[in-house]
Each structure stands twice: as C-alpha cells, then as structure tokens.
Amino acid sequence: MKRRRFIEKSSGLLAAIAAAPILTQANMNNHSSKNMSTGKQETITHYVLFWLKKGLSEKEVSDFTGFFEELRKVPNIKSLHYGRAANSTPRDVVDNSFTYNLLVYFDTLEDLEVYGTHPIHLKAIEQYSQFWEKVVVHDSVLK
Structure with missing residues (x-):
C-alpha cells in the first residue's frame, strides 16, 4: 500500500516537471x-x-x-x-x-x-x- 501511494505521488510530481517547460513558454509569451x-x-x-x-x-x-x-x-x-x-x-x-x-x-x-x-x-x-x-x-x- 505504501508503494502505491509513493507511485501515485511520484506520478503527480513527474507530470508537474513535464509541464514546467510548457508553463515557462506560456509565461514568456505573456511578454510578447x-x-x-x-x-x-x-x-x-x-x-x-x-x-x-x-x-x-x-x-x-x-x-x-x-x-x-x-x-x-x-x-x-x-x-x-x-x-x-x-x-x-x-x-x-x-x-x-x-x-x-x-x-x-x-x-x-x-x-x-x-x-x-x-x-x-x-x-x-x-x-x-x-x-x-x-x-x-x-x-x-x-x-
């Protein structure tokens, strides 16, 4: 059960890390x-x-x-x-x-x-x- 929670939490973190470049680019586009x-x-x-x-x-x-x-x-x-x-x-x-x-x-x-x-x-x-x-x-x- 602990392993499943770790995997669930880790997959959320990985999704956030993967989205970071997209969010950064969107923020940069706000200046143009x-x-x-x-x-x-x-x-x-x-x-x-x-x-x-x-x-x-x-x-x-x-x-x-x-x-x-x-x-x-x-x-x-x-x-x-x-x-x-x-x-x-x-x-x-x-x-x-x-x-x-x-x-x-x-x-x-x-x-x-x-x-x-x-x-x-x-x-x-x-x-x-x-x-x-x-x-x-x-x-x-x-x-």
Whole structure:
C-alpha cells in the first residue's frame, strides 16, 4: 500500500516537471504580442537611463526608487524592472556612469504611447524630475 501511494505521488510530481517547460513558454509569451502584419512575436521595450544630480544624499538616491514604484501603477505595463549601475569590469564599451536604469515591457506600441502620456507617469515625472540631471530613453521592438 505504501508503494502505491509513493507511485501515485511520484506520478503527480513527474507530470508537474513535464509541464514546467510548457508553463515557462506560456509565461514568456505573456511578454510578447503578435504583429498582425508579419505574424511574428514582438515585445516593445522602454529602456531609460537616469543620471541623478551630484550632491544628493545616499538616502535621496535610494528614495528615488519611489519614482519607479509609482510608474508600476500605469496600466498596460507587462513588466517593470529597475536597478543601479553594476560594478562590472571596466571596458571601453561599458558605460556605468548612470545612477539607475529602468526597463519596461509592453505588448504594443500603443501601450507604450498610453504610458508616455498617462497622468500617473506625468505626475511621477513632475514629482521626481528634480532629482535627475540627465535622462536617456531607448524604445525598441524586440523580435
């Protein structure tokens, strides 16, 4: 009887393990949309670099993350990630001079446009723009 329960429990675990790649792929597809004209999967990315003003306290620099948390409230964002520059090995092609970066994924270019003019986004910019001296934006269509 104990062996039968072990086999029953094990077969459920094996089914879950077998389904994991399918579930992972389904989750990845949530970050992409189908371009109706080409039939290809695409993801819109909004990548932003922030250089905060010199002379800010470490607390002010840390508190700047409130800006990103406000942006999370804008609808149609698939995912939002932010962080500080990494202390990676210096190379000619590496620019770690920025303070924070922001990476936002959208399903469509229209969703990105809504984000850009959304009142939550505009209010957050108004509230936090006093902290930065430079911002660079890169919007891309990933295939």
